Amino acid sequence: MDAPSVLLLDIFDTHVSKKDIGVVTKKTSALVCWLPANSTAVSQPSDVGVMKHLKKKSTALWVAETRKSTKVTADVGRSTATTEKCAPWGLVGVCACEK
Numbered sequence: 886m887d888a889p890s891v892l893l894l895d896i897f898d899t900h901v902s903k904k905d906i907g908v909v910t911k912k913t914s915a916l917v918c919w920l921p922a923n924s925t926a927v928s929q930p931s932d933v934g935v936m937k938h939l940k941k942k943s944t945a946l947w948v949a950e951t952r953k954s955t956k957v958t959a960d961v962g963r964s965t966a967t968t969e970k971c972a973p974w975g976l977v978g979v980c981a982c983e984k
Contacts, residue, residue: 890915895925 892915906917 892917893920894918895920896922 890913892909892913894917896919909915910917
């Protein structure tokens with residue numbers, strides 16, 4: 886992403902590892918911030934308005950790519966998924982977040 890960005894994450898430990906945070910920070914230069922406990926209900930409207938576009942672009946990228954069928958560990962799988970989820974944000978653009 887070219888514009889400054891912030892990635893908000895809930896504090897559920899299994900959602901993201903420290904390694905994944907490093908990948909996100911390196912690939913996007915985003916500032917990673919943790920949401921306080923029990924505060925995700927407040928942000929649900931942005932989930933509907935932003936994530937819909939991200940999921941659509943993410944699916945399009947996944948379908949367009951040739952997937953290799955290799956056996957990977959859970960850590961490698963999570964890191965790969967995190968990397969793949971970073972790419973669509975550049976396609977969604979800032980306008981989707983402003984709506």
